Amino acid sequence: MEAREATSLCEVVQEQLNNKTSSSQNDNDQPKRFYGEIEEIIDDLETTLRTLNNFEVVCYPPSDHRFIGSNVNSSSRYLCRTYKKTSLTDQVEEEWHKLQVGLPSSIFVRAFRSRIDLMRAVIISLEGSLYQHSLFFLDIHLPNDYPSHPPEFSYIIMVGKVSIRNFINNWGEWYEANGKDGRAILQLLVLIQHFVLGVQDYKVGYNRDAFVQTWEAMLRLMRSPPREFEVFVTGYFRLRAHRILLNYKGRMRPNDLDMRRLFFRLVRAFETNGTYCKHHYSQTQYDEALKEEGMVHLEKIKKSFGNSSNLVLS
DSSP states (O other), rough: OOOOOOHHHHHHHHHHHHOOOOOOOHHHHHHHEETTEEEEEEHHHHHHHHHOOOSSEESSSTTOOOTSOOOOGGGGBTTTTTTOHHHHHHHHHHHHHHHHHHTTEEEEEEETTTBBBEEEEEHHHHHHOOTOOOEEEEEEOOTTTTTTTEEEEEEEOOOOOOHHHHHHHHHHHHHHHTTTOOOOOOOOHIIIIIEEEEEEHHHHHHOHHHHHHHHHHHHHHSSOOOTOHHHHHHHHHHHHHHHHHHHHHOOOTOOOOHHHHHHHHHHHHHHHHOOOGGGSSSSHHHHHHHHHHHHHHHHHHHTSSSSSSGGGOO
């Protein structure tokens, strides 16, 4: 199978940042979008995000891949050069083809020529679900005897109690019914999106812990996006920031101070990421939240010293 080798997304984002210009003339020529009366310029980074392929094959897996040290041998390496065909390489070729033509627009997968047993995927949670607007990253490993044995999955950033154990525990029976045509990985990713991550809000009611974990996971992703998806994470949250904040305000209880502080942590992260957010809050609210967060941080410092009465800050 011929799979087009993609330029590293790290190189893409660096190129976009290097080429970005702040001249007013260029700003006037750039496409814009509107949120009510708020006008935002659509920059090169967002344009690049919109052109990313859902499935691509790059040469090397990222060094932070959870299974980078698993089963490194001749049957799982170097599909891009002369190699001895094995049952694994035949299966991988078929899986890659099915992913390339069958992935929905809300799932992205990167495979690796030098390690055909590894993949990295990101699933966008469905609208109306308990985890809506969230990104779920998975590292995938295919054992040497795949598909006789199931693939391994590892969540890069965990949110709530997300588990695919039911599919894996019944792998043989499930594969016979769903995966024999080379669509096993594709089918699993779609099932995870709809039946594991797609729990609807109205079925569980108000779940503060799930909401908080979802938004805290967003903060961790923006601070440290998984490699090969840096452009995707930056662009995704830049585009979704307004809807995420509106969703947050709709779920935030008026007297919940912790959630209010988390809201402004999100605001600061989105603004750092390039989104204009000032129409979502007043400056007084922002200053109060910043002061409260500083006081909470100070209390944590005091507690870390054991006897806070002996702590003197100058």
